[in-house]
Amino acid sequence: MKTDSETVRKRYDRIAPYFEVLEAVIEGLFFKRWRKRLWAKVDGYHILEVGVGTGKNFAHYPGYARITAIDFSPGMLKQAQQQRERKKVVVDLELMDVQALYFADNSFDTVVASFVFCSVPMPLKGLKELHRVCKPGGQVLLLEHVLSSRPPLAWLMHRLNPLVLRLFGANIDRNTVKNVKACPFVSVRVDEQSGDMIKLIEARK
Structure with a gap:
């Protein structure tokens, strides 16, 4: 079943006010510890977070970095803006689709995304955009x-x-590791603690 970006965007706009509640249980049981492990691997000064959603990763942002975070859903971005104000997080928030990033080539030291590519209509296109905006030697x-x-x-x-x-608006049957390996990264590895259905993927440009 193929779904275009506008359809997915509308679905996320619709559930944005309730997103934290909808994912509260699975977030507490599984995702939260994985987010911590993900952000422990981040390095470099200029960081891009793709699919910021409601701002669930704000607590893990490194204090030394300049961080830009994007989302393609105005509804989700509004929730992130409110979280930014409440938690006094220093981050530039932008409305943008990962399939067509506005950033120049080789802009970021690290690009991060958590539970995003299940929702991207053309995942290979989005992954190639991440490769493009990542600096040589970056991740x-x-x-x-x-x-x-x-x-x-x-x-x-x-x-x-x-x-x-x-x-x-999310697919539960994506093979994202295979998709990342189809992009021109120098190396791709999966964190050794990854399970059968949750993968922490590290790609180096």
């Missing part, structure tokens, strides 16, 4: 939920994906 760090390697579970995920996509 792209992705925390993603992906298709299970277990055939029965993978079959079920494929079957459920159209419903999940229709309701939430």
Whole structure:
């Protein structure tokens, strides 16, 4: 089931005010510790966060860095702006689609995204944009939920994906590791603590 950016954007705009509540349980049980591990790998001064959402990563931002964060959903970005004001976070927030970034080539030391590429209609196009704006020698760090390697579970995920996509704008059957390896990175590795369906991917340009 293919979905264009405008359709996905509208879905995220719709759920933006309730997003924190909708993900509260899974965030507390699983995602929060993975976010901490993700941001521990960030280095360099100029950082780009793609898919800032409601600002769930704000607590992990390194204090020494200049951080730019983008999202393609005005509704989600509004939530992030409110979080920025409440938590006094220093970050430049921009409305932008990862499939067509406005930044110049070789702009960022590290590019970070968490649970984003399940929602990007053309993931390879978005990943190639991350490669383009990352500096030579820099890194792209992705925390993603992906298709299970277990055939029965993978079959079920494929079957459920159209419903999940229709309701939430997210795919649950993406093979993001394979997609990253299809881009011209010098190296791609998966963090050794990654599980079957949550992968922390480290790509070096």
